[in-house]
Amino acid sequence: MTVRWDLRLFEEAASTQDILKDLARTGVPQGTAVQALSQTAGRGRHGREWEPGAGNLYLSVLLRPACALQDIGQLGLVAGVAIGQALAPFLENPSLLRLKWPNDVFLSGKKCAGILIETDTIPSGDFAWAVVGMGVNILEAPAGLSSRATGIAAHAKKNIPAPGRDEVREAILKELGDVFTLWQDSGFEPIRRAWLALAHPPGTPMSVKVGAMIHEGLFQDVDETGGLRLREQDGTLRTITGGEVFVQTDGGTG
Ligand code: BTN
Secondary structure: OOOOOEEEEEEEEOOHHHHHHHHHHOOOOOOEEEEEEEEOOOEOHHHOEOOOOOOOEEEEEEEOOOOOHHHOOHHHHHHHHHHHHHHHHHEOOHHHEEEEOOOEEEEOOEEEEEEEEEEEEOOOOOEEEEEEEEEEOOOOOOOOOOOOEOOHHHHEOOOOOOOHHHHHHHHHHHHHHHHHHHHHHHOOHHHHHHHHHOEOOOOOEEEEEEOOEEEEEEEEEEOOOOOEEEEOOOOOEEEEOOOEEEEOOOOOOO
16 A cells, blocks of 8 residues: 655745644654745755745655665665656656766756765664655756756756646655655565666766765666665675765756
8 A cells, every 4th residue: 555645735835844743753654745936045965055946846755665774765865766767757858867876967067966874773773664754856957056967847848837847746746655655565575676767877887975085986786775885986786875975977966
């Protein structure tokens, strides 16, 4: 059974993540979702600000995955697949979509969506909840980021008016419910395959920043746990479980 979504819509919020995390602590069920039409203090990964742009989608959803602590990173790939699959039908040329490990969605070499996952655990070490935050540039790339970010409207088959945000949100929630359920019922392998189908092709040059270290190599794939595999110049296959990826052909990480 897919996830039953219960959407709460706000005109403006500091961050949809914070609203939903507060709700999660009160015990609201899986499927609770918070959307804001604008955010004043949106945040991204690596402590970055997630800049506002008019008409864009700011959405956080509450999930309670049954998975081991070390596998929670797979949820980012689940969300990436869901967003990629949801956006594809809106696009003139869906083959320009690329998932970048672990949590980014690129369109024509520029970032169009990012995913932030925040979790809470209970003393047994199990997950109490995971809040999956999704920022999707629909009408525009945030001001000042146009060299690195893009909005899907610029690549869409048809005009996406501001209320079109709702259409995109519904498509994402539908896909996320289905892909999350597939992961919970059938494990990571079908997600891994779907993610690789939307990823940069094997052999794409990448560098990965892990703490103060930079690893360079050619993208190989993701392994059965969701780790990134990079073929280094000396032929070594390095598996990376956390870090920030830079793809030379892309405009940046956004
Ligand atoms: C990233 O790429 O760094 C992740 C960006 C996540 C942004 C979204 S917008 C909705 C939700 N609320 C936030 O404050 N952040 C996430």
